[in-house]
Structure formats: structure tokens, C-alpha cells
Amino acid sequence: MRLNRPFFTDKISSALSAAAERKRRRRQTILICAAVAAGSAIAGFSAQGAESGAWITTWAATPAPRWSDDLPAPFGVPEVLENQTVRQVARISVGGNSVRVVLSNAFGDKPLTIGAGSVAIAGKDGEVDQATLKPMTWGGKSSVVVPPGAPILSDPVALSAEALSEISVSIFLPRKTALSSVHWDGVQTAYISGQGNFTNEAAFKADSTLKSRLF
Template sequence: MWFGRRLLALRGPGPRWNRHAPSGLAIAVAVVLAVGLTVGTTGAGGAAADVRPLRPQDACSSPTWVTAWQTAAQPAPGNPGLAGTTLRMIVRPQVSGSEARIRLSNAYGAVPLTVGAVSAARSDGRAGLLPGSVEPVAFGGKTSVVIPPGAEVESDQVPLEVEAGDPLAVSMFLPAAPPVMTQHSVALQTSYISRKGDWTFGDASAFPTRILSWLVLTGVDVLAPRPVNAVVAMGDSITDGVGSAPDLDERWPDALSAGLATAGGTNVMSVLNAGIARNRLLNDDTVGGGDSPLTRFERDVEGATGATDVVLHIGTNDVAARRPAAEIIKGLQKFAERARNAGKRVYLTTITPSGAGAHGTASAVANRAAVNAWVRVHGREYADGVFDFAATVADPARPTRLAPEFDAGDGLHLSPAGYRALAESVDRDLLTGSPCLTPDRD
């Protein structure tokens, strides 16, 4: 279940809230395929038609809100040293627009979180703000906001020109430090903490401390000139991008976004990263790996404005934890059913190979192979498509391990080349895309 309580959106003058060996291997594959015949043939039906729906011309001329950047929240111990400082979070929106809305989170807080002031501005990619771009951010017309425990708050509209791919800086003054901080721990993006004081409009010299986590900030929506859809990439450290370098946007969702943008036209979508390092499909882990994909579905998928599609790549940590293949398969089925019931297109992937530690034991190898066999044979009975990530990055000579060029060096996580390969294995024509965008107009 989702941590905390859900509050209904308030659209009046106040802020808007959201709660938002080999013989054993062969046997394991045979067993799970037999299981698939009994539990995998009564799903939601085959893949959805790949003909993208047309929109009326007037709808395509209407500015529409879409989530342009998002991260998955998880709890972390609070840092008393943050009291009386300003956080400057750097993010890269994927959609251009004329206005923005900022989402702040206290989803895991046990006490109210006070944010004394907030600003948003175009950034130089570091702590510097581009002159003339700094705007105050209000919540229900007020410059400060108190976020209840377990809640998120969405700001009023901010008259800020946003350009896809250009960094934004969201600065937040914290009068007090919470005992539990809602954050995304492995951001692979440098953000900043100020010296003491409210520096929401301050220059880079006030921000001496660098961090590689996103604190409090969980989303940015933009008002696009015409409708743009979003696809949510949900998963673990492979989706979070572990193995790639900070500040270079080399995760596989980044590579997918770049590929969609290059293709242009109706292929363009906002690609939202909802990966959490150490995440599991079957268990919540509030200490390190965050809530499971099902637990956080409402927040990370349904809560993303304009999200029509979701790609789930997960399971390697469940395999390492010795969860049986049949349980993992049932978890994939439940997730796919949840997504379909929510009106989303859903895509399943095979689990990438690994020979590292608990991920590379004989039982782990057998369970991973069994899950992957089910995804390949039966996944389309539940999902709108299947992407074979495992085959894409496996070593042809030793398929239970990553190919050397795709290995980040630890036998588990991928190199930038590996993440690009995963993105290239996504069949873009299966995604909903954004039907209002055409080669002639964009």
C-alpha cells in the first residue's frame, strides 16, 4: 500500500495536494512455462492496435499540461544541517512550454514539512541562474507552504519559458530540517545546498555544497503548445542509470527520449524515469530500495500528467533475493493488469543478465531464465508489447552474463553503450506517441 494517506486535489484558492547447472536451468524453464499455461492465458488480451488515435484539429491547437520531468520518491534519514539552508535542485525537462508547475513531496515525512520560499529559473547547468529567468513560485497564492505528512503539493502556474533539454533550477528554502527526508537518492545529477539563509534568488556563490540526490522536488509539469503524451519507465537501478556518469544523461530512458526526439513527429513523448536503485517487484523496502512498482503506481504513473504508457523493467533484485520465478511472474501479471485497468499501455521486458554475487548464483540464473522465457512466450497476453532487454545486452558466448562492451564493470549494471542498446530495443511504433505532433508541424 502507498505510504501515507491520499488527499483529494483542492482546486480553489489553496494549494493542490496529491497522495498521491544446465539441467536445473532447463527444468526451471519447463516448469514455469507450464505455470504460464495455467495462469498466463486469461489476461487482458493481446496487444493494443498500433494505429494511433487521431485528435480533432481544435484539440491539437490547445495548450495542454504534461509532466516534463519526474523522479521516484523514497525515504531517507533527515540531515539536521539542512535547517536554514536553501536547496537548489537541477533537472532537465523534456518538453517545451510557456508555463510550469512544481511538485514538492513530503510523502515519507512523519511531521509537516515547511518550505519557506521557492523559485524556478533556467539554469546554466550548474548552480547559476540565467538572468531575467528567475520567477517566484506560489502555492495557493502564498510564497510559503506547509506540506502535511504523506502528501505532495503542486504549485500555482509559473510564467516560465521552458525549453526541452535545457536545465531548470528549483530553489527551496527550508527553515527546519525534517527527521525523514523525501528524496531520490541516486539522481546522477549534481544539485546544490546553500550556506545558511534564504538564497532562493541568490547567485551560484551562495551554494558551495554539491549533492547527487534530488531532495523534496519530485516533478515539473509544463504547459505545452499542443498535447504531448508521456511514457513512464519504471524499474530498479538499471532504469535509474547506475553505471553511467553523473550529469551526462546516459540512462536508458534518456537514450529513449533522444531517439524519440530524433525520430520526430508522432513518435515524440516525454520519457519519465521512475527507476529506484535496489527496487524490487515483490517487496517494499523503505530502508533502501523504496516502494514496489505496484505500491507506487498511483503516484509515479497515474500521478504523471499526460502519461499514457508505462515500461516495466524489474526483477533482478527479486531474483537475487531468491524469490521463485512463479512469484515474479505473478507480480508482472498483477502490474500489467493494474496498468491496463488504469487505461495505460503497458510493456514488459526481460531481466538483463548478471554473474555478480547473488545475481549470478545457479538458482538466480535459473529463475531469471524462467521469468524471461515466460515474458517472451506469454508476456503479450498481459501487455501491449514485450521488449527483450536480456537478449539485447547478453554476451553471445555466455548468455547468462552481460556482453563486455555493455558491462559497467560490476557484472550487473550497464555501461552507457548498454543503456543505449536497451533504448534501441524498444519498439517505438508500439508506444502511443503524441498524435497531435506531425513532421509538418513540429
């Protein structure tokens, strides 16, 4: 059946479409997968806790073992870190108003202890926008232990980020931690602190930097 007032119905259709798009944008949430082993893992995580809306993977890097016969020598990647903070930057694709972070212990043979974590809009030279700095939690807790060979998904964090912006992810490693899961071509600089937890600091003095992705 066709209506005799197409102009009127077209206006209604356009208004409904615009409203649906606004609703979709309000609910859009993003995943930063800082070393997810496979697309199926992303899909599985996307289904978890997605009650508040659809989760979109906005950045990802595939992990690899720190050393193996078919990989180059891990120049610039330390063997272990202890009581140090790692701050890494991801240039995202799509934006959103909430973020979850996936970290990986895919090639670890021991549990990975993360003592604290945070996300923020990245600034220059490892600094972040203090006003956007938010703590990460896992199951409501400020720390988490990741089993060997597994990834971990953070709780949602309310953080508004524009498309193509840069998000900083910081984690504190309180115990001696072998860097077993890495992504070689990180492109952007990662910052490693001296002794201490600096996840809630807008800036810290880097003890070293590297171009590879960790976890």
C-alpha cells in the same frame, strides 16, 4: 460524399491542422514532479488548475525513504537542513510556456515548511539565468506547509522552456527539516547553501553538493 476539388479541401485541412497545432503549443504547460509518489498523483494534479490548457509531466523522480532495511546507506545526504536553500536541476523532456512544480513529503512524519521557492532556466555550477528567475507560490502565498505523507503542487509560473533544456528549482527551508523523502540516483548535482534564503539569487556559494534528489 466526396468533393470534386480535393486540392482545395486539402489546403483547408492543412491550414486548420497547423492552426490547431499552434494553439496547442501556445497552451502547453509542463509539470516538474520532483518526487511524485505515483502516476495517479500526477494525473490528479494535472486536473487541478488546468483551465489554461493541458498539463504535461516533463520530469519526475520517485521518492523513497532516506533509510530503510532494503535501501543502501544514504551517503552524502545530510540528516537535517535548517535556514538553508536547496537548488536542484531537472533536464526536462518537452518544453512549454508555463510550469508547475510538485514536491513530496511522502515519507516525512512531520510537516515540511517551505519558506520560499523559485524556478529559472539553469546555468552552470548552480547558477541560473537571472532574467528567467521567477518566484513560486502555493495558493497565492510565498510559503507553504506540506502535511506528512503528502505532495504539494505549486501555482503555475510563466516560464518559457525549450525541450531538453534544464530548469532549476530552488526552495528555502527556514526550520529544522529532516530529509526523509529522497531519490537516490539524482544524476545531476544539487546545491545546498549555507545559512540564508537564496531562492531569488542568480548564484550563491554552495556549502555542500549531492547527487540525490530531495523532496
